[in-house]
Amino acid sequence: MGWFKRLKDGIITSTKDKKEAPDGLWYKCERCKEASTQKEVKENFHKCPKCNYHIRIGSHDYFELLYDNGKFFELFTDLLAEDFLEFTDLKPYDQRLEKAREKTNLDDAITVGIGKVAKKPLVIAAMDFTFIGGSMGSVVGEKIALAIDYCIDNKTPFMIISKSGGARMMESAFSLMQMAKTSAKLSQLAKKRIPYFSFLTDPTTGGVTASFAMLGDINFAEPEALIGFAGPRVIKETIKRDLPEGFQTSEFLMEHGFLDFIVDRQDLKAKIAELLCFF
Amino acid sequence: MVFLDFEKPLENLYNQLDKIKQVGEQGDIDVSESIQELEKKISNLRKEIYSNLSGWQKVQLSRHPERPYSLFYIRTIFKQFVELHGDRCFKDDKAIVGGLANLDGNTVVVIGHQKGVNTKMRQYRNFGMANPEGYRKALRLMKMAERFNYPIVCLIDTPGAYPGIEAEERGQAEAIARNLFEMAQLTVPIVCTVIGEGASGGAIGIGLGDRVYMMENTWYSVISPESCSSILWRSWDYKEQAAEALKLTPEHMFDFGLIDGILKEPLGGAHTAPEEMAKILKRNIKKAISELSELSPEDLVDARINKYRAMGNFARKKTTVTQSK
Ligand SMILES: [Zn+2]
Numbered sequence: 291m292g293w294f295k296r297l298k299d300g301i302i303t304s305t306k307d308k309k310e311a312p313d314g315l316w317y318k319c320e321r322c323k324e325a326s327t328q329k330e331v332k333e334n335f336h337k338c339p340k341c342n343y344h345i346r347i348g349s350h351d352y353f354e355l356l357y358d359n360g361k362f363f364e365l366f367t368d369l370l371a372e373d374f375l376e377f378t379d380l381k382p383y384d385q386r387l388e389k390a391r392e393k394t395n396l397d398d399a400i401t402v403g404i405g406k407v408a409k410k411p412l413v414i415a416a417m418d419f420t421f422i423g424g425s426m427g428s429v430v431g432e433k434i435a436l437a438i439d440y441c442i443d444n445k446t447p448f449m450i451i452s453k454s455g456g457a458r459m460m461e462s463a464f465s466l467m468q469m470a471k472t473s474a475k476l477s478q479l480a481k482k483r484i485p486y487f488s489f490l491t492d493p494t495t496g497g498v499t500a501s502f503a504m505l506g507d508i509n510f511a512e513p514e515a516l517i518g519f520a521g522p523r524v525i526k527e528t529i530k531r532d533l534p535e536g537f538q539t540s541e542f543l544m545e546h547g548f549l550d551f552i553v554d555r556q557d558l559k560a561k562i563a564e565l566l567c568f569f
Numbered sequence: 570m571v572f573l574d575f576e577k578p579l580e581n582l583y584n585q586l587d588k589i590k591q592v593g594e595q596g597d598i599d600v601s602e603s604i605q606e607l608e609k610k611i612s613n614l615r616k617e618i619y620s621n622l623s624g625w626q627k628v629q630l631s632r633h634p635e636r637p638y639s640l641f642y643i644r645t646i647f648k649q650f651v652e653l654h655g656d657r658c659f660k661d662d663k664a665i666v667g668g669l670a671n672l673d674g675n676t677v678v679v680i681g682h683q684k685g686v687n688t689k690m691r692q693y694r695n696f697g698m699a700n701p702e703g704y705r706k707a708l709r710l711m712k713m714a715e716r717f718n719y720p721i722v723c724l725i726d727t728p729g730a731y732p733g734i735e736a737e738e739r740g741q742a743e744a745i746a747r748n749l750f751e752m753a754q755l756t757v758p759i760v761c762t763v764i765g766e767g768a769s770g771g772a773i774g775i776g777l778g779d780r781v782y783m784m785e786n787t788w789y790s791v792i793s794p795e796s797c798s799s800i801l802w803r804s805w806d807y808k809e810q811a812a813e814a815l816k817l818t819p820e821h822m823f824d825f826g827l828i829d830g831i832l833k834e835p836l837g838g839a840h841t842a843p844e845e846m847a848k849i850l851k852r853n854i855k856k857a858i859s860e861l862s863e864l865s866p867e868d869l870v871d872a873r874i875n876k877y878r879a880m881g882n883f884a885r886k887k888t889t890v891t892q893s894k
Contacts, residue, residue, distance in 0.1 A: 367886075368885050368886045369883050369884075369885060370883060370884045370885065370886055371883055372882060372884040374882045377814050377815075379801035379807075379810075379811075379814060380802060380803075428880075428881035428882050428883045429881075429883050431880075431881050432881050432883060457791045457792075458791075459797055459800070459815075461791075461882070462790055462791050462814075462816055463816075463817065463821075463822060463825065464827070464881060464882055465791045466769060466789075466790070466791040467773075467827055467877065467880040468880070468881065469749060469773055470749050470753070470773055470777045470877045471877045471881065473749035473750045473753060473777075474749065474777070474873070474877045474878070475874070475878065477754045477874075481754070496770070497769070497770055497791070499742035499746070500730075500741070500742040500743075500745040500746050500770045500774075501746050501749060502746070503742070504742050504743040504747070505746050505747070519736070519737060519741040519745070519770070520733075520736070520741070524732045524796075525734065525737070528731075528732050528733060529733055529734060537734065537737070538737055546738050546739070548740050
């Protein structure tokens with residue numbers, strides 16, 4: 291599916307265009323190194339059937355898991371990142387963008403859907419780590435702002451699934467300002483008394499954690515996700531000693547009071563459905 | 570005097586000047602003409618150097634060891650200043666200072682990153698790198714300002730929020746996010762000025778305002794040039810290139826519409842005439858506050874959020890493109 295195919299908003303069943311891997315194809319777990327078939331993994335909510343490792347998945351996988359019958363309507367599909375700073379490091383930013391679009395079939399690191407979860411409407415903005423490390427640039431900020439406007443206009447609860455290395459360096463201060471922009475928009479949503487669920491997945495760091503990901507009325511995460519402000523490598527270099535076991539995991543954040551609960555991907559939909567009953 | 574690497578030619582002239590002055594003091598030769606000539610040379614050279622600073626040179630100037638820090642400006646600008654301490658939860662962060670201040674008869678709450686003026690104090694101030702309690706102290710003071718209807722003045726000067734184990738345990742990310750969320754809704758004017766380094770989340774954590782200004786020799790970026798070099802170039806050696814690529818100077822930031830104005834510094838940088846710089850800063854803060862005071866609290870908050878809402882740069886797909894298979 292080319293990105294241009296999703297130009298017009300429309301009902302998309304996220305499974306329909308996806309190339310199904312042959313059932314016989316093997317998946318080797320990154321953590322326990324055990325092999326399982328793709329089919330087993332998929333049936334196990336994209337988790338390792340042997341050790342329950344939560345494999346990193348994309349926005350459309352979450353939509354499929356969460357929305358009733360996998361059906362949703364994609365919103366705000368006409369925004370494209372632009373290399374307006376003409377940012378070049380080892381590679382020009384516009385080439386990075388082009389490559390990322392080609393590789394992922396996505397426009398940017400976030401996709402916004404509206405659909406029903408257990409018959410209740412929910413807007414979900416889900417991030418894709420495969421698109422330049424899930425980094426937040428102008429498009430991510432704008433889509434979140436638009437999604438919040440949509441939620442205010444339609445009195446619909448809002449959820450963000452974070453999966454990001456932080457702000458996108460190639461958009462420099464524009465990326466930094468998206469932290470202020472998304473947080474300011476969330477303050478408007480809060481004033482309208484519309485609930486915002488922040489779901490943190492592996493990894494969520496930097497400017498994303500330090501803005502919308504930490505601002506949920508309810509914050510929750512997948513097990514063992516890396517969540518933090520500074521990256522572990524930076525901290526290690528700063529303090530010049532090893533980091534404690536389990537540092538910056540979901541469990542660590544839960545213990546220190548920054549998460550309401552941790553949820554296995556298998557129970558995610560039921561948990562969200564339960565939450566929605568309270569609002 | 571401390572000279573930066575790109576100021577070396579200036580240093581040479583100053584050394585010559587010192588020598589000539591010494592000769593003059595011995596009294597045998599009239600050196601006044603030579604002194605005049607050299608001083609003119611120095612002034613011209615300084616103009617030349619400073620008329621066209623690169624991004625990296627501005628970064629260097631922003632970190633000049635003699636550059637004035639928040640407490641200098643606070644003590645110079647305000648008639649009275651009562652420093653207030655602590656976040657009421659955990660501790661008092663020394664890298665962010667704040668308190669009640671009297672601005673020519675009107676009360677404001679002032680908050681700023683603080684760096685140390687010597688080796689010992691730099692340690693004490695943690696090099697201007699705040700922990701979560703610093704951001705929480707700032708928020709406590711800002712909430713108090715709102716309650717008593719006092720404008721808020723923020724001075725930004727940080728190499729970043731501190732990346733440490735305890736900072737993560739206490740929620741560095743949450744503290745910064747909470748400040749952004751709350752600052753967006755404060756019903757009093759917020760005037761921010763970058764007086765030195767404006768690095769990333771650590772800077773914007775007290776930097777969401779109705780007006781944001783930058784002094785001429787400062788920078789504001791999503792990441793420091795050094796870290797950017799290390800991540801994108803996979804080496805620490807590309808900081809100059811990173812500084813250019815990030816377009817982090819006040820001139821760029823103003824062109825992008827991300828800040829509201831640039832405060833001109835005395836030639837050679839704020840540290841060459843700190844009192845003069847303080848005057849410029851004070852005049853600008855007063856002007857901004859008086860303009861913002863015209864707005865109702867509702868209009869103020871709306872305008873602030875709309876300002877940030879508009880920040881971003883992206884393209885729209887051409888709607889004429891049809892589906893393809
Ligand atoms: Zn496994």
